[in-house]
Amino acid sequence: MKTTKILHAALFSLFLMSASVFANDNVDESYEKALIAFQNNAYPAAIIHLKNIIQQNPAHMPSRVLMAQILINQGNGAAAEVELNRAKEGKVDNDRLITLYGKAYILQGKYDEALDIAVLGQRNPQIESELLLIRGQAYIGKKQYQLADRVFISLLGLQPNNQFALLGRAQIALQESQVDDALNYIDLSLNNSQPFINGWILKSKILHRLGDRKGALLAIDEALLIDEKHLSARLTKAMLHLEVQEYQQALPHVDYILNEIPNEPRAGYLKAIINASLPREDGSSPTDDKSKLTEVIATLAAVPPEVMKTTPDYYFLAGLTNFQFGNLNDAHRYLTNYLNYVEFDIDTVRMIASIEIEQGQLDSARYLLQKTNLARPNNPDILTLLGVTYLQLGESEKAQFYFEKVVDSYPNSTVGVSNLARSKMQSGDYIAAIETLSAIKDNEVNGVQIKLLLIDAYQNTKNYPLAINITKSLLAEFPNDSFLQQRIGTLYGLNGQLTEAKSAFEKSVKLDPNNITSMVHLGRMDNIAGKSDKALAYLQNKLTLFPKNTLLMTEIADTYLFKNDIDNALTWLQKAYAQEPNNFYVISKLSRILVNQGKLEEAVDLLDVYIGSNPKDPEGLLTLSELYQQQNKHQQAILVLRDYVEKSRNKAQALIVLAKAQLLAKDSVAAEKSYTQAMIADDTYLPAYLGLVNLTIKNKNEDFSLSLIASIAELTQSSSLTDVLTGDLYLSLNDTKKSIDYYKKSLQNSDQKQAVLGLYRSYKQSNNIRKAIEPLKKWLVKYPDDMLVGIALADSYKGSTLLKKSSEYYGLLLEKYGPLPILLNNAASVEFALGNKVEAKAYAEQAYGYLPENVTIIDTLAWIKSRMGERDQAIALFRVALTKDYDNAEIKYHIAATLYALDRKTEAKKYLTEAVDSQQQYPEKPEAIALLTSW
The missing domain is CATH 1.25.40.10 (Tetratricopeptide repeat domain)
Structure with missing residues (x-):
């Protein structure tokens, strides 16, 4: 049986992988040692371990993240930012990085960057609280104290005893000369079993301001009892001693700071004062030191020139x-x-x-x-x-007034009015487009242009037969027009009429031997037919006639790609780029091939140069944003897309792209705003309504969702679609009785895949998954090649404790579709539940071999390893998974159970608490709750 062969292949791949697994043992062991050192505040020891790991494996992302945490704790925000950038390039989950970035920016005084990144969203309460804190600290840095205070009040509403928020309010009260309030907030923060050192430092500074030097020294001594290595506490104590000319007492603290951070400016300033004030050992005058002091003072006192x-x-x-x-x-x-x-x-x-x-x-x-x-x-x-x-x-009336004034200012602008008509046609308003075109006083703009614009519109909406009919009517008027023959050839090709397409392109080239586009299409048709050598010979022959034509060069490059000859493809694209460095068609192809070769930075640089030279062209911005997203640089992508929206003619479509990018960055508030703006830009644009309603459904906003669904019903006149959306809404609200009713209602009107899968999810959520089996089987009778529904059926068998049936069905799916990672992963879970641990591990290893970056697959493999006693390897895998999906409650439960088995109970309890407190639902949550209760 084919399944047996797949299993044998999996076991063989497991054997091959074992060498690399053992090679990683040292890295994983070193990481655990680094983590233990970090938890014990032994930062130098942790850094040594981490540097060894990174030298051995620069792509070990948990080490990068931990290194950033240590650097932040040491106050080195710039170095932490470097490590975070590398972690982002390694596709570490943004939820894991966002608060660390915020803290690194605060340390560097990059307050605007901190505010830009600390955007509130739909993350877990702990992350949202930390983001609030970062925003408050940034506002303090920008001296926007009222905004900061509002943020801290919001944070205290979530966490009434949050020491950071209390200290933030103390700082603000101090700025407003409300010293008693400031001390009250600090004392509240210090009324804690583990008071933060910063509370004592701030109290010391306030008491110093009040003239209570003794109280200030006592407070700073309390701080140093918590952490004698704390640089800010040492700096504060040194300043208190210097104020009363106790230079010898201040010197050890200053020297300690400079030993840790040699270029720390404030410590350097204090050292200069000490050196200038203490007598030298040889009794000579400290003239040189005074000159150094003068330089330090001048540097610190300097302000930017006017x-x-x-x-x-x-x-x-x-x-x-x-x-x-x-x-x-x-x-x-x-x-x-x-x-x-x-x-x-x-x-x-x-x-x-x-x-x-x-x-x-x-x-x-x-x-x-x-x-x-x-x-x-x-x-x-x-x-x-x-x-x-x-x-x-x-x-809207005032808006129309100003738009009409724009048209009135340039009444004969064919380009302007044509663009307006084109935008109307893209929204489906053909009558308004024709009226706009007819309004132009220039009689040269006639029915021909209207037909050409309609051809574009029908082609964009994939209504090829209508486009072909209009083109035929134009060819009846202009039978010898090479361009029209080219257009109808393209439309025939898109409509699958390849013989007619080839004939039209040949006529086009015969009518105009200079029609490069038709030549390219002829070459492309040979490529599609599998005749790449013929295509290459044809295109290279034409290039001898047009030696500088970049369109021919790029098509030759594409032909080499058909032949899987990457080097020659890149060479020809570079030749085309040398001819036309501002041709976006060339730029897009060249950037794509650079990305495929793993040269993302080169592709980004290429697009940056193009955008700088062509600031009004939005397409370069769209491609650049996609590259940033591939690098996990979501904030950069969003900044680029804001510019893209500004420059795009189709605002609604551009805003949808921006909204999707904001969702990738987990900024649902901004995404909701972008969807709303898209609806304002075009109130008939269905993707805007669908995007927004899916978001409001996810956010469980019942009233707003129902209002949007009613609008979608008016736009589409489709009861099936609106029933599906209503089912999705009630499923998100955990009202599975209503969701099941709406999904069934939708399926009565038409076959809706979203509805049958919605039924499956509803039955699963209501712990009644056995009822999903029949609707899924019925669907698969009509659509036997629907793999997603097949997976849902196999999972329904598993959820109904029909494990053998589930296993057999996954076997059939593997035979039919091959060893796809999702099938292997799911089959691994079923086989483990059946007690077939060796087979389960083999499937999981094979899935991991195909998709080592996929969080679900990593978790499956790690959980199997954990329960088979390979806990150290499991821990290493869990840590990688959490760098990619930091808020995944199920993984936190799995790592907690594994750590507990390794007798690392403190860390285990931390993860288990987070897994239980999470709003996320996962199959083993009852077990997680029971385990935490037992602890």
Whole structure:
């Protein structure tokens, strides 16, 4: 039987993998030692272990993350950021990194970056609390104390005894000279079994301000009792001694700091004072030391020169640069300063208004644009932005007024009106598009252009027969037009009429021997037919006639890709790029092949150069954002996509792309805003409604979801779709009785795969999964090749304790679809439950061999290893999984049970508590709760 062969192959791959597993044993053992050292605050020892690991295996991401944690605890934010960037490149889960990034930014004084990354979302309460804390600290750093206080109050609402929030409120009270309040907050924070050292340090500073030097020294001594190595505490004590000229007492503390961080500026300053004040051993004058002191004082006292004030153009350049890079807050500040010198500058107003619209400051944007329009009337950019502003304010009549004024300013612009018509057609409003085109006074714009635009629209909506009919009507008028023959050839190809397509392309080239596009299509058709050598000979022959044509060069590169000749493909793309470095078609292909070769940074650099040279082209931004997402750099991708939205003609579609990126970054609040803006931009754009309703369903917002579903019903006139969505809503609300009713209702009207899978999930959630078996089997009779429903049926057998049936069905799926990782992984769980541990492990190892980055597959393999006694290997795998999905409660339960078996009970209890406290549901949660209760 084929399943036996698969199992043998799995066992053989397990044998081959064993060498690499044993090779990793030293790394895993060293990591555990580093972790234990970290937990005991033995940072130098932990760093030694981690450096050894990273030298041996630079891709060991748990070590990168732990190194960043240690560096943050040591106050070295810059070095921590370097490690975090490497962890991000290694695709460590953003939930694991986001708070560490925030802390690293705070340490470096990068407060805007901290605010940008510490965006609240739908993460677990602990992460959200830490993000609130980071935001509060950043606001304090920016001296925005009221905002900081609001954040700390919110945090205390979640965690009334949060020491950090109490200390934050103390800092703010101190800034407002409310010293008694500050001391009260600090004393509340210190009323804890393990008070934070920062509370004592801050209390020392307040008592010092009150003139209670003795109390200040006692407080700082309490801090040093907690951690004698704490640099800030030592610095504070040194300053207290220096104030009363106790230089000898201050010196050990300063020397200790400089020994740890040689270039620490404040300690350097204090050292200079000490050196300048203490007599030298030889009795000579400390002149040199005084000169050094002078330099230190000059450096610390220096303020940035007033260059910007005397040369206002620098404000504009700084604003423009920040705007282009997406640093909107800095850009707004610089541009506002520039506007004080050059009032109503159009470019400046345009950027400021765009930023304010982006940030939702619509009244401010409207006021600025109205003032500018009065001073410099009828500028199309200003009028357009006014239209956009009113549109987002919901005042559609005023928005239309300004948009019409833009058209009135350029009534004969064929390009402008054609673009408007094209956007209307993309939304399906063909009548309005034709009316817009007919309104142009230029008689040269006639029915021919309308038909060409309609052909584009029908092609984009995959309505190829209608597009072909319109093209045929044009060919009846212009039978010798090479371009029309090319167009109908393309449409025939898309419609699967390959013989007609080839004939049309041949006619096109015969009518115009210079029609490169038709030549390329002919070569492409040979490639599709498996005749790559014929295609290559044809295209290279044409290149001798057009030796600098980049379209032919890129098609030759594609032909080499068909032949799997990567080196030659790259060579030809580089030749094309040398000819046309600003051709995005070439850029996109070249960046794609660089990515396939693992040269992500080169691809990013390539696109950066292109975007810099073509700032108005949005396509480069879209491709760049995709590359950032591949590198797990979600915030950079979002910044790029904000620019993409700004520059895109189809705002609704662009906003959907932005929303999906924000969801990848787990910023559901921003995603909801983007979906809403897409609906405002085009109130008939179905993907915007579907994206938003899926988000509101996930967030369990019943009223809003039902309202959106009603709107979708009006748009689609499809009761099946709306019934499915309503079923999804009630399933998310755990009302499985209603969800089952709606899914059944949907299936009565039409075959909806989402509905039959929804039934399966509903029965599973209501612990009645056996009832899912019949609907799934019925579906598979009609659609026997539906693998997802097949997997659901196998899982239903498992959930119904029909383990042998489940095992047999997974065997059939493996025979039919081959050793797909998802099938191997699921089969591994079933075989283990049946007691077939060797087979289970073999399946899990094979799945892991195919997808070693997949969290579910890692967890399955690790959990099997754990229960088979291979706990050290299991722990190493669990730690990797948690770097990729930090908030996964099921993995935390598994690692807790494994650690407990290794007698590491403190760490085990931490993970188990988090697994039980999580809102996530997973099959073993009752066992997790019982285990925690027993502990």
